[in-house]
Amino acid sequence: MNKKLKIGVLSFQGSVEEHIKILNSFDDIEPIEVKTLKSLNESDGIILPGGESTTISKLLKIFNLEEPLKKRIENGMPVWGTCAGLILLAKNIEKESPHLGVMDIFVKRNAYGTQINSFVINSNIDEISKEKIPLVFIRAPWIERIEKDVKKLLKIDNHIVAARQKNMLATSFHPELTKNNEFHKYFINMVKESKGNINANILEVLEI
Amino acid sequence: MTKEIIERYNINKNLAQMLKRGVIMDVTTAQEAKIAEEAGAVAVMALERVPSDIRREGGVARMSDPKIIKEIQKAVSIPVMAKVRIGHITEALVLEALGIDYIDESEVLTPADDMYHLNKFDYKVPFVCGARNIGEALRRIGEGASMIRTKGEAGTGNIVEAVRHMRTMMSEIRKLTNMPKEELMTFAKENGAPYDLVLYVAENGRLPVVNFAAGGIATPADAALMMRLGSEGIFVGSGIFKSSNPELMAKAIVKATAFYNDPKVLAEVSEGLGNAMKGIELKDIPIEERLASRGW
Numbered sequence: 001m002n003k004k005l006k007i008g009v010l011s012f013q014g015s016v017e018e019h020i021k022i023l024n025s026f027d028d029i030e031p032i033e034v035k036t037l038k039s040l041n042e043s044d045g046i047i048l049p050g051g052e053s054t055t056i057s058k059l060l061k062i063f064n065l066e067e068p069l070k071k072r073i074e075n076g077m078p079v080w081g082t083c084a085g086l087i088l089l090a091k092n093i094e095k096e097s098p099h100l101g102v103m104d105i106f107v108k109r110n111a112y113g114t115q116i117n118s119f120v121i122n123s124n125i126d127e128i129s130k131e132k133i134p135l136v137f138i139r140a141p142w143i144e145r146i147e148k149d150v151k152k153l154l155k156i157d158n159h160i161v162a163a164r165q166k167n168m169l170a171t172s173f174h175p176e177l178t179k180n181n182e183f184h185k186y187f188i189n190m191v192k193e194s195k196g197n198i199n200a201n202i203l204e205v206l207e208i
Numbered sequence: 209m210t211k212e213i214i215e216r217y218n219i220n221k222n223l224a225q226m227l228k229r230g231v232i233m234d235v236t237t238a239q240e241a242k243i244a245e246e247a248g249a250v251a252v253m254a255l256e257r258v259p260s261d262i263r264r265e266g267g268v269a270r271m272s273d274p275k276i277i278k279e280i281q282k283a284v285s286i287p288v289m290a291k292v293r294i295g296h297i298t299e300a301l302v303l304e305a306l307g308i309d310y311i312d313e314s315e316v317l318t319p320a321d322d323m324y325h326l327n328k329f330d331y332k333v334p335f336v337c338g339a340r341n342i343g344e345a346l347r348r349i350g351e352g353a354s355m356i357r358t359k360g361e362a363g364t365g366n367i368v369e370a371v372r373h374m375r376t377m378m379s380e381i382r383k384l385t386n387m388p389k390e391e392l393m394t395f396a397k398e399n400g401a402p403y404d405l406v407l408y409v410a411e412n413g414r415l416p417v418v419n420f421a422a423g424g425i426a427t428p429a430d431a432a433l434m435m436r437l438g439s440e441g442i443f444v445g446s447g448i449f450k451s452s453n454p455e456l457m458a459k460a461i462v463k464a465t466a467f468y469n470d471p472k473v474l475a476e477v478s479e480g481l482g483n484a485m486k487g488i489e490l491k492d493i494p495i496e497e498r499l500a501s502r503g504w
Contacts, residue, residue, distance in 0.1 A: 011229075012229065013228070013229040013230045013250060014226055014227075014228060014229065014230075015225050015226060015228070035466070035467070050225075050226050051226050051227075051228075051230070051250070052226070052230060052251075052287075054245060054285065055230055055249070055250050055286075055462065058247075058248040058462075059248060059462070059466055062463065083226075084226075109285055110285060113307070114287075114288075114307040114308070114309050115219075115220070115223050115308075115309040115334060116304070116332050116333055118220075118222075118223065119219065120215055120218075136219065136222055138222050138223050138226055139287065139309070174222070177222050177225065
């Protein structure tokens, strides 16, 4: 069967089209906008895009998607938060209560300052790609601390800006704003692996 | 243009992309800014007077007192924008020094220059500008605006001008995508638009920057209408804090913008909001008092 993997993009607000456009460039992926329980349930993995974390978090609550999303993530659905998405995932946020609160990271919002301090750099991330990739930081947060379960993927000037904990990927920057799709490839692989695992688990259960 | 300027310009366009599907609200105090943030605004516009008060009181409208801007910056974690008069180089430098996140070179304030807009590439801070049609939008982008909004007719609570401006722009964009290449230069000439940007629109079927709606949005249905017409987000000026229940109205407009294509949600959020701001019929505003005609 050649069923496409469905990757959801939380679509209340922010860089939704940008993520969907990149996902669309992969033949075996069907991107879907997620604003309802139905579309969340159809998703094999989900991207929490850049945008304003307070806005997205409020809409998650108002439209009753916060708890179901949290449960899916806790049950192993792959999730990738870019910028605002990273803030939504964090268990601890400086001067603010957590939103989804699923990832063992301590986050500082607007850590670099206002828009004048936004920047782009090119950097190597071994886990993602052999070549340097462009990283766009827009009023970005950074990760102050991680718990031992979390793997640091990139540190810039002593601050962690990309990390992974099992099924959860978080980046301070916005790969969706660049022409480089290495991060999306990496996340798609996370989703494929998790599908593989689920299928393997079902097979094991059937054999027993 | 240097590599640094182009890189900075792209980063500034990127911030506008992060605001898409969101609502930017005019606020005049730290307390109003908090109400806006609490309601789910993606940014606030720090002002001394909302447009309907500027219209009513008359006189010269200028950049806000930096004290108010600073208080608002302190009160919220979302981006803070502020307005400068058209062509006012030093007001823009002052706002840049305050670390504002976005400057609106706005026709709502009294123009400082009746010939020239700012060269927005001179600043690190990003700019949004108003436009009524594609020519005006592309002129502003040519000067370095990294975000566009319709002008509408600010402070009226009347959506008709914003609708006209958005429909005009979208219709011109659709025409451009169908035009053979030899017609594009004449289009550029007739619309006073830079040729390279006309080419961009013809090839991509959209403006090279994010395009929001502004000027006259007063209800959740107004916001949803503008999104349906092709707007990528919403500015609400007087519509929130001149309504009878600002908290409710602010929340409802945020929800309506995110769910603009879901009539059931729109029906729910439009219920029991109290009175929207009192509107003004356009024919009651003399042509010379219309704000949208400011800008060159």
